[in-house]
Amino acid sequence: MRIGELAAQAGISRDTIRFYEKVGLVEGRRLANGYRDFPPEAVPWLHYVRTAQALGFSLAEIARHGEELREAPDTAESLSVLFEEKIQVIDARIAELVTLRTELTTRVGTGCPLRTAGRLA
Missing domain, CATH: 1.10.1660.10 (Multidrug-efflux Transporter Regulator; Chain: A; Domain 2)
Structure with missing residues (x-):
């Protein structure tokens, strides 16, 4: 076609x-x-x-x-392995984002969000 x-x-x-x-x-x-x-x-x-x-x-x-x-058939174990690997990547990314969110939250209201306790980050 x-x-x-x-x-x-x-x-x-x-x-x-x-x-x-x-x-x-x-x-x-x-x-x-x-x-x-x-x-x-x-x-x-x-x-x-x-x-x-x-x-x-x-x-x-x-x-x-x-x-x-x-x-691979839709029920193939290889697909499950790929999905499990992707879940691990997603979990690692979520952990990185939680850390980033925490860091940004601590900088809110500091005047300049790029400074921490008076020093450049």
Whole structure:
């Protein structure tokens, strides 16, 4: 299918598909007339990519695990391992944000939020 049809079926823009193609998330072959031609299985894959993004996975993570993700059944243990790894990353980020929030809270009302006890931070 051509890029316009893929975009319509996947619910994303042609530019997004071109970008995904550039970063290796989707692959289309070039026809003799220069048009891109994508296989029908690109539609569910692009839905999968968008879902993975919504779950917090970066495009780099999706690309890195792309082959594994494409071939794994939805109940596969490998998916659970990826989710558990992502949860650990999220937990670490939450801890960093809590620390940052605490630091900012201590600086509220200090006149200059970049100073602590009269010295530059």
